[in-house]
Amino acid sequence: MSLNKKAVNMAYFYQENANVEAVILAGSVSRNLDDHHSDIELHVLWKEPPSDYDRMDPVKRGEGILHTFYPYEDGEWSETYHDQSGVKFEISSFLTTTISEVIHDVKKKLDVSYEKQCLLAAVQDGVVLHGHHVGDILKQEVDVYPGALAEKMIKIHLDFGSPWRSRRVLCEREDWLMFYSVICRVHQNLFGILHGLNRMYVKHPSFKWMKETLKQMDVHPERMSERLTHIFHASPAQALQETEQLVKEVVRLVEVSDYKGLLQEERASHWKGAGPVS
Numbered sequence: 001m002s003l004n005k006k007a008v009n010m011a012y013f014y015q016e017n018a019n020v021e022a023v024i025l026a027g028s029v030s031r032n033l034d035d036h037h038s039d040i041e042l043h044v045l046w047k048e049p050p051s052d053y054d055r056m057d058p059v060k061r062g063e064g065i066l067h068t069f070y071p072y073e074d075g076e077w078s079e080t081y082h083d084q085s086g087v088k089f090e091i092s093s094f095l096t097t098t099i100s101e102v103i104h105d106v107k108k109k110l111d112v113s114y115e116k117q118c119l120l121a122a123v124q125d126g127v128v129l130h131g132h133h134v135g136d137i138l139k140q141e142v143d144v145y146p147g148a149l150a151e152k153m154i155k156i157h158l159d160f161g162s163p164w165r166s167r168r169v170l171c172e173r174e175d176w177l178m179f180y181s182v183i184c185r186v187h188q189n190l191f192g193i194l195h196g197l198n199r200m201y202v203k204h205p206s207f208k209w210m211k212e213t214l215k216q217m218d219v220h221p222e223r224m225s226e227r228l229t230h231i232f233h234a235s236p237a238q239a240l241q242e243t244e245q246l247v248k249e250v251v252r253l254v255e256v257s258d259y260k261g262l263l264q265e266e267r268a269s270h271w272k273g274a275g276p277v278s
Contacts, residue, residue: 004025015129042089043126044093099119151262157193197217
């Protein structure tokens with residue numbers, strides 16, 4: 001049985017609870033990126049806080065084997081379990097009002113928290129299995145990515161931090177742990193900038209699905225996915241050189257965008273004078 005079919009079957013056990021307003025399939029399965037390593041992620045939206053019974057009843061009815069069962073924390077209840085065939089389910093339960101509050105935080109308050117953006121991305125890309133009225137309203141709310149949010153994403157990620165200015169010293173000294181942490185941080189910043197330029201919510205806090213995300217972007221350096229793969233297989237000196245080149249190209253993309261003025265601000269000017277961009 002396909003993961004999609006398993007998700008639909010499990011959603012049925014949740015939707016029979018009158019307190020459940022919607023069930024949304026999220027994660028790699030909803031994005032058609034699943035493989036034999038994938039699990040099933042369901043976001044369950046409740047009118048009122050669910051009881052332990054509310055959360056456990058679908059697990060028992062689906063003959064699931066419980067793995068974790070966490071109490072309410074940071075706006076979410078979560079549990080994981082396996083079905084009889086070994087497929088893992090990750091359940092994230094929220095009040096519907098909490099989802100609306102997070103949407104407001106990101107779109108109106110310009111909260112760039114990756115965790116909150118991931119929730120918006122899950123709604124945007126997710127498949128509504130139950131509660132289409134509620135789910136479709138939420139999808140409409142996240143559909144338009146604010147220009148001000150794009151500007152803030154670009155601005156904060158243009159600051160690569162002071163360790164970037166010591167990158168060549170770290171390479172020469174063979175301080176590999178710090179060197180590669182800097183390299184990774186820079187590439188994460190580049191992805192942050194590109195998400196702003198493309199007006200895309202971050203789908204995963206560690207930029208999982210990197211190749212597939214780049215395919216969805218209209219604005220990015222040429223062959224970036226292929227070049228990133230090469231960077232993380234290359235020698236340290238070559239990885240640094242190619243990373244610096246990607247930095248130049250991403251900054252050029254900002255320079256020709258509607259957000260070019262950000263490069264003239266104090267933070268960007270300080271960083272630009274210390275880096276490879278000229």
